[in-house]
Amino acid sequence: MSPIAIEADSPPQSRTFMRRFAGAPLPWIMPVIVVIGIFYLYPVIDVFRLSFTNATLIGENQQYTFGSIANALSSPQLPDILWATLIFVGGSVIGQQILGLAVAVTVIRGEKRGLFGTTILRTTALVAWVVPGIAGGIIWQMLFSEAPYGALNSILRLMHMPTVAWLSDPAMAPWSTLISNIWRGTAFSMVVMYAALKSIDPSLYEAAEVDGATASQQFFFVTLPQLRAAILVNMILITIQTVNTFDAIITLTGGGPGRATEVISLYVFNIVFRNYDLSGGSVLSVLMLIISLGLAFVYASFLPKEEEQ
């Protein structure tokens, strides 16, 4: 993270101080280094330090101990939290990836064929993406609500079908949060997939056509292999986004019913800012960090080597 200033392409023997100063990369990068150093690097190091203490949000005295780590990791709630996180993150990644790819493929096909509504669909998907998390939670609560105004249940009632306890049934609620998150997140995958699809060499399809490949064969033997890198990069990005999401869940279910939708980020939030348990929250923050980075490295190890340049 500390670039050593060795310049290669600036004019030699600059006369003024100004020139020498501006000719090295360091001064240009300095603001980023300062901002990242103060607001990212230092806090992250401090989170690691705090996990070895018994600090609280209010108390001033803190002692170094391994107790917080032991407590946080042996908490009887942790397995449930991790399970809820796994469902939420795994489901979101799979759902957003597949749906994003499907929409991107359809949009590209629609553009080629000049189908009506292609741009409308693309724009609508993107609009869902800029909805703030808190608002997204409120919107989906109105859809899932079991009160008379709940959209989905009142549609079911109109069709004389049994209603569903979208948010109050512990077996159903995780799926409901998943659907709302897929609604918000699909557009991102769509953009990445769209860009990647556009960059596939058209001659590959011409060759496949000459060989008599059907549309689905073209998809599985040309499109998918060409998208490998983009899919993996996209998976990394949405995994990390989803592990860190909690604002949408706070307004949708608040983590309930019981702990059915309490994902790790919401759990950390509650521990630190409701229970004031700073050290315990730090331990779990570190755990979150390890999960994100671990998954990122797993995905990244599948990336083709040429892509690294």
Added chain:
Amino acid sequence: MSGRTGTRLGDAMSYLFMLVMFVFFAGPLTYLLSMALRDKREVYRGAARYIPDNPTIQNFITVLNNSYFPIYLWNGLKLAALSGLGVLIVALPAAYAFSRFQFRGKGLSMMGLLLFQMISPLVIMVPLYRYMNRLGLLDTHFAVVMVYIALGVPLATWLLKSTVDGIPRSLDEAAMIDGCNRFSVFWRIILPLSAPGIASVFIITVIAGWSQFLVPFLLLTKNDLMPIGVGIFNFRGMQTDSSIQLLAAACLISVVPAIVAFLSLQRLILGAMTSGAVKG
């Protein structure tokens, strides 16, 4: 496979899929609008009154007359816009350096930046809260804007670098031969030519700031400092089932500015994102 029928069938399936997706993406937002336009009685008719019999804008008037709501909106706008500016000030010079200089550790620093992008604000908020507290910066917009800037800088630097990469180096070289130093090259050539990239990064940052919840929720306690994200969360806490139409109106008010900003610059934003994604 007979080409003509295959294509027709493909079109039909495309249309069907597009319709389903359209309902999935647009449905929730239109239902929000429907709820926001209803009076108390029609709220209880659920989806049957998708188009209300007596549409009213009274809910919007009530929400905007709430003594805090306009303040929330103003605070949200102010924080988001300032962070957009701040991100540009910090990220632009770095993007220029990453694009035009060769130096040891460049690739590594670029990857390092992305790594920070992966860290949840939740992780860093714990210590940041303590520092801000100790520095007496809690309950200041300054602290909030600085954290927004830090959160936005990694992605902004990447996107701006790919914008600068798109400007031919020969322009820099020509200007240098004409006696420009690097500052004036940056100021007179790189900045004007990066305008589209700059605009899109600004809008992306502003939308992200507008959506922020965690940072202001933690760093601010005074109600008159809260931006819209936290405001709507608090507002929700005060509503009951019988005032759901007010919540819908408030929610819509918080959603629309982001959507308008995004739609008006959609091309630019997607251009910057896709070129960044492809070149990565």
